[in-house]
Amino acid sequence: MPGLEDLYREIILDHYRNPRNRGELETPPALRVEGFNPLCGDEIVLYLDFDSNGGVADIRISGQGCSISQSSASMMSAAVKGKSVAEIDELTRAFKAMMSIHENTLEGAETAEPIDAPDVKLGDLEALRGVVKFPVRIKCATLAWNTLAQGIEEASA
Amino acid sequence: MPGLEDLYREIILDHYRNPRNRGELETPPALRVEGFNPLCGDEIVLYLDFDSNGGVADIRISGQGCSISQSSASMMSAAVKGKSVAEIDELTRAFKAMMSIHENTLEGAETAEPIDAPDVKLGDLEALRGVVKFPVRIKCATLAWNTLAQGIEEASA
Amino acid sequence: MAVSVDPIDGTAMKAQFPLLSREVHGKPIVYLDSAATSQKPLAVLDAMDDYYRTINSNVHRGVYMIAEEATNRMELARALVRDFIGARSSSEIIFTKNATEALNMVAQSWGRANLSAGDVVVLSHMEHHANIVPWHMLVAEIGIELRWIPLDNEGRLDLTDLDTLLNGAKVLSVTAMSNVLGTMNPVRTLTDAARKAGAISMIDGCQSVPHSATNVQELGADFLAFSGHKMCGPTGIGVLYGREDLLEAMPPFLGGGEMIRDVRLDGFTTNELPWKFEAGTPAIAEIIGLGAAVEWLNGVGMDNVRAHEIALTEYTISTLHERFGDRINIHGPSSPAERGGVFSFDFDGLHPHDISQVLDQHAVCVRAGHHCAKPLMKLLGIGATARASVYVYNDTTDIDALADALDATGAFFTL
Amino acid sequence: MAVSVDPIDGTAMKAQFPLLSREVHGKPIVYLDSAATSQKPLAVLDAMDDYYRTINSNVHRGVYMIAEEATNRMELARALVRDFIGARSSSEIIFTKNATEALNMVAQSWGRANLSAGDVVVLSHMEHHANIVPWHMLVAEIGIELRWIPLDNEGRLDLTDLDTLLNGAKVLSVTAMSNVLGTMNPVRTLTDAARKAGAISMIDGCQSVPHSATNVQELGADFLAFSGHKMCGPTGIGVLYGREDLLEAMPPFLGGGEMIRDVRLDGFTTNELPWKFEAGTPAIAEIIGLGAAVEWLNGVGMDNVRAHEIALTEYTISTLHERFGDRINIHGPSSPAERGGVFSFDFDGLHPHDISQVLDQHAVCVRAGHHCAKPLMKLLGIGATARASVYVYNDTTDIDALADALDATGAFFTL
Ligand SMILES: Cc1ncc(COP(=O)(O)O)c(C=O)c1O
C-alpha cells in the first residue's frame, strides 16, 4: 500500500509552493494554449515563445491545479526552457514512459508491455515517479505535458 | 400453485377447437378492427355490423392466437351478438372485473382495491376466471374485448 | 443553535451496509461521498442476488413461471417507485439507465418534437452537466436559447427576475437540490411560475429524492428525473417520471423490442406507456434492486431520513467552524433547514485533490473536483472544491473523523 | 450423422449456475431460453457482490482508494471486452445499457450526422426489432430508404442480389445470427460487400458473441453491438464496438457528466473516447459483472462453447425428429454447422403460448411469441413460434426433458 510520502516528495511540495516560470507572456508573439483535466476541472494555460527552429525559447504558466499538476508544470517549464523540439520530444517521451506504466495498466494490465524509454536525465521530474502508484493522479502529472505537446503541434501547423 | 386444469377448462378447449362466429363480414357495411397482443404477436380481426342504435347486430372473427385468446374471442362473440351498447358495456365491465383482480396486482398489489363489478351473468365466460392465476395470459383473454371496445368507439366517433 | 432530534441510531444503521464495515489503510472506512453514489444495504444486494439465483429470465414475453415471477417483481418495483414519489399511475414511471438518460430523454424526445429555433429553455446556474449538456446539444441542433437563473451570495436561486426569464419560455429545467452547494430549491414556486408562463417544468431530483419525501403532485413537476444508485439502489438504473398526457404525446426515444405494438417492413406502432420508452431488455435485476431500496427507505421513513440529515448538517457545520474557524469556508446556505447534507468546502488554501488524497490516508472518502457543475464553479471563481456528503448511515463519529483528518491534512502540507 | 465431440461436462457446468439447481412445480428446472437471456455463473454474481461490499463508489472522479479501485476494475473489464472481440483499443469499447441502445446510438448519432433523404440502409428479413425500429425512426425523421436482404427456403440470407441491394447504400446493418432461425450469417462476405459498395457495416452480435469466438478484425465490421445478459453477464449492460475513426467523427449521443471535457454557459467540448459516449454514472457493477463473465467464458474457451453447442444442436434436431417425425417442424438451416442452438418449432398445430404453458408445468422453460422479429414471422406466414435455445450449461438431459414434455403437451390437447 503506497503511502503519502511516495506521492508528495519534498521536491514536489517545493515546486508547488514556489512554482517556476509562473505568469504570462505577451500574445503574440507568444502562443497561448489551454489544457483541461476533465475529471477534476484543473486548467492550465501555457504561454510559449518559440525560437526560429521551433524550440521553446521561453515559457510561462498560469491556471490552477493541485500540487501534482502544478509542480509537474513547474518542473516541466524548467526542463524545457531553451530546449530544441527534438530534445523536448525526448524528454516528453521519457516522462510519459515513467508515467505510462500505469496508464497502460488502466487499459488492462494483462497486455501492458514495457515502454521503450529514451535514455534521458529527468532530474527533478524523477520525483514524480511515485505518482504511478496513484493512478487517478497520473492525469494531473501529465496535464502540462499534453498541453505543451498541443502547443508545439499548433505552432508547427 | 395453480395447475393446468385451472387454465384450460373443458369449455375453453371446446371454444378453441370449435370457434363460434369465425369468418369475415363485408366491409362496408361492416367495420373491421384489428387488435395486437404486443407481447406475443397474436392478432385478432373483428368484423362488426352495428344496428341503428349502435348495438352489435352481427360479428365475425379472424386472426390467430392461442387457445385462451381464441376461446375468449369466441365466447365474447356469442355473448355480445345482438346486444345493445349498454348491455355490451356492462358485460365488458363484468368481464374485466373478473380479470383485473390480477391486472391491478401487476400494478402493485398493495394498492389493489376490489373492483365494483356489475351484476351480470357471464355464462361460458366464467370459465376464463382461472386465467387470473396466470398473469401473462390475461392479455390473451382481454385482447378480443379491448378490440371490441375500440370498434365500438370508432363506430360512435 | 438548537440541535434537532435525530430519530436514527447510527450504529444499528451502519450494520446494514456491508461496505461500511471494511477498513482502508488499516482504519475503518468513513464514507462521505453519498452525493456521488450511496452505499447499498444488504436488503438491496439480497434482492438482486435472489433474482439472479431463483428467477433470472427475460420479462414480459415469457409464459413460464420464473419469467412471470420476474415480470411481476419488476412491475411491483415500478409500483413501489410510483408510490414513493406520489405518481398517479405506473404508466408515468419510466426506467432509464441513470438520471442522465432521463434528462436526455426529455430534451431529445420532447425537445425535438416541441422546440424550434429561438425557443427558450430556462436553467439555473447551479445545474449539473446532465441538465446542461442535453440542452446545449439542442442549441447546436435546433437553435434554442438558454437562459440562466442566477444565484444569490449564499448560493440560493435568485428569483427576482424569474418571471422575466420565463417570459416566452417553453421549458424550465432546474435541480431540486444542488449537488455542490446543498441548496434546496423552492420547487413549487418554480413549477408554478413555469406553468403560469406556459412552460413545462422538469425537476432534476437526483439529490432530493434520496433524501426527503417526494410527491410529484405537490412539486407540480411535469417531469422528474433521478438515479437509483444515489438512493441505496444499484448502478445502471434511473427513473423518469412524466405526466401521462405529456408522455402519451411524446415520440419514442430508443427503438427496439418491448417498446412496439407492431413492426412491419414499412413502419411500426408504439406500445403503451410506460413500455413505449423502454426499448430492449430492461435492467431487470437493477429495477428489482431499486424496488428493494425504495422498500428499505420506506421502512426507515423518509421523514426520519430528512430529520437525521438536518441534525447531522447542524453538527457538521458547527463542528467544522468551531475546529477550523477561518481556515475553512463551507459553500452554500448557512441554515440547515434550507440545505441538504452536502458540504463543499475550501480549506487552508489547499487544492481539493490534495485534501482528498490525504483524507484517504485516514480512510475518509470525500470527493474533489468540479462535481460536474463547471458553470457553477466558474461563478464561484474556483476550479474545484472538496465535498463531503452524508446519508442515512452517517453519524457524528464520521464528522469527527473528517475533522481529525482535516487537522492532519493541514499539518501535512505546512510541515 | 456423425456426432461431434463435446468438450464440456454438463453436470460440472450446471453446478456453477445457482439458478439451475432450483425446482419449478416440484421438478428440477430445465432452462431452454438462453437466446432471451442466459443464466449467470457464481463467478459473475460474486464479482458484483464483491464490488458492492468492498469498493462501491463512483468512478473516474474520486481520489480516494476505493474509488480508484472501482475505476480500475471497471476499466479492466473494458480491456477484457476489448480482447474478447479483438478490438484494437479500449477506446473502441463503449458501454451501453443493452444492445438495443448500442444499435440506436449508431442509427441516431452516426445516422443523423451522415444520412439524408433518400440515403439507403440495407437490413435483412431476419432482423430483430432492435435493428429495425431505429432505422424506421430515421425513415420518419430523415426520409432514408430501407432495403431488405431476402431469405432462402432454409432461412438463410439469399445473397444473390446483394450487390444490387448495396448499390448506393450508406449502411449495411445485419445480425450475425438469427434469434429465431438460428442461422449464422456469412458476416465477412457481408462486410466486404458493404465496404466495396462504400457503405459502413454494423453487425448485431447479440446471438453470436455469446456463443462463438469473435474477432472484429476478421469480421471486418465497423460497428458491433451485443448485450451482457445473454453472455453470462448481468442485465443493464451492453456494448457498442466502433472503429476508432468512426467514433471520433461521430457526434455524442447523450449529454451529461463523464462525456465532457469542458462545459460553459455557452457550450461544451467532448471528452476522449470511449467516455465521449458514456454520459452519466456508468453501470459500474454491471460492467464489472460483464468483465467477470468474459473471464469466465475465456476460462471455458469459446471454441469449446461452440463445439458443445454444435454437438447439442445435432442431438436436439435428431432427437426431436426421431420422436415426433412430421408432428414437429424446426425452422432454420438443417445443418448444425450453419446454425446456433436456437430451435423455433411448430408442434402438433398447437399455439406456442399453449405449448409453453404446458411445458412450464414440466419445469421446461421455452419462449413463445414473435421473438421481436415480426417481419420475419410475417415472411414465415406465422404469428409466433415456440423457441427452445441452449447454452454452455445445457446438456442432452435437457433436450430429453423437452421431448418428454412435448409428448405430454400433445397428449394434453388431444384428450
Ligand atoms: C438478434 C438480437 N438483436 C438484438 C437484441 C436486443 O438485445 P437487448 O434486448 O439486450 O437490447 C436481441 C435480444 O433480445 C437479439 O436476439
Ligand SMILES: Cc1ncc(COP(=O)(O)O)c(C=O)c1O
Ligand atoms: C444534481 C445531479 N443531477 C444529475 C446527476 C447525474 O446522475 P447520474 O450520473 O446518475 O446520471 C447527478 C449525479 O451525478 C446530480 O447530482
